[in-house]
Amino acid sequence: GEDVEQSLFLSVREGDSSVINCTYTDSSSTYLYWYKQEPGAGLQLLTYIFSNMDMKQDQRLTVLLNKKDKHLSLRIADTQTGDSAIYFCAEGGADSGAGSYQLTFGKGTKLSVIP
Amino acid sequence: GAGVSQSPSNKVTEKGKDVELRCDPISGHTALYWYRQRLGQGLEFLIYFQGNSAPDKSGLPSDRFSAERTGESVSTLTIQRTQQEDSAVYLCASSPTGNEQYFGPGTRLTVT
Numbered sequence: 001g002e003d004v005e006q007s008l009f010l011s012v013r014e015g016d017s018s019v020i021n022c023t024y025t026d027s028s029s030t031y032l033y034w035y036k037q038e039p040g041a042g043l044q045l046l047t048y049i050f051s052n053m054d055m056k057q058d059q060r061l062t063v064l065l066n067k068k069d070k071h072l073s074l075r076i077a078d079t080q081t082g083d084s085a086i087y088f089c090a091e092g093g094a095d096s097g098a099g100s101y102q103l104t105f106g107k108g109t110k111l112s113v114i115p
Numbered sequence: 116g117a118g119v120s121q122s123p124s125n126k127v128t129e130k131g132k133d134v135e136l137r138c139d140p141i142s143g144h145t146a147l148y149w150y151r152q153r154l155g156q157g158l159e160f161l162i163y164f165q166g167n168s169a170p171d172k173s174g175l176p177s178d179r180f181s182a183e184r185t186g187e188s189v190s191t192l193t194i195q196r197t198q199q200e201d202s203a204v205y206l207c208a209s210s211p212t213g214n215e216q217y218f219g220p221g222t223r224l225t226v227t
Contacts, residue, residue: 004157031214042119042206043158043218088157092214101214102148102174105157 004106006089011112018076020109022089025070029091032065033103034074037086046074046087076111084113117141119209119219127225128197136192136222140209147184148208148216149192151176158206164190197226 003025012018024032033048049056049063049072056063062075076083092103120139128134140147145166150158160174164184175181179197184190194201204223208216 035218042220043208045215045217048215090158101146101210101216102160102163102171103158103216104160105150107155107157 004089004091004104006087006106006109008107009110009112011114012079013114014079014081016079018074018079018083018111018113020074020076020087020089020111022072022074022106023070024072024089024091024104026091026104027067027070031092032063032072033088033090033092034061034063034072035088035090035105037088037108039085043088079111079113081113081115084111086110119207119217121205121207121219121222123222124220125223125225127227130199130226131196133193133195134197134224136194136205136224138190138192138207138209138219140188140190140207141211141217143187144209144211144217145187146210146212146216147190148210149182149190150206150208152204152206152221154203161192161205194224197224199226202226 005023031048034046035043036046037043047058060077064073086108088108089106090103122137147164149161152158162182163171179195182192202225204221206221208218210216
């Protein structure tokens with residue numbers, strides 16, 4: 001079955017870059033996503049990348065996709081204390097099981113930003 | 116515009132009772148999803164609605180779980196005879212296309 005793996009914790013200093021990594025197993029995934037969850041809040045869609053792309057940049061966020069290795073990363077430039085949250089990687093798309101677009105999530109990476 | 120809303124935000128119930136959770140999707144979004152997030156875990160897919168098509172119920176963990184959706188509006192998730200292992204945050208998401216999913220704040224369910 002599908003599986004999405006992420007490291008559980010990452011700690012960086014304010015102003016440095018953060019890189020959160022994710023590996024997935026379902027090669028038929030059409031889209032790969034990054035969601036942010038702040039304490040006590042719901043999930044916020046940060047960005048997503050279509051599976052035929054290698055890179056997507058959106059302001060301080062850069063997503064890199066290595067489809068051959070099934071590896072996805074999220075880079076946050078100039079990390080701020082407000083970036084402290086749990087970041088979830090997810091895969092999904094039109095080819096997900098049972099004809100629906102259900103997403104398969106990793107367990108999340110808790111990013112701590114040290115002032 | 117208004118996002119996905121869910122109610123109640125918190126629910127404490129006794130083991131064996133039934134609970135009903137509500138989700139109001141973003142207006143115009145045809146797809147609606149329910150997920151469950153246990154403490155320290157990622158999200159588990161429960162059920163998916165798309166327009167008037169038959170729902171995808173493949174993620175429901177047992178027959179105590181059911182969900183309904185009226186057209187392209189409100190959805191309710193019902194858990195009958197709640198058990199302690201049902202304690203989790205239940206998240207609803209809606210989507211205009213199926214792929215971009217926008218999540219509500221969730222309902223935190225605690226079964227005592």
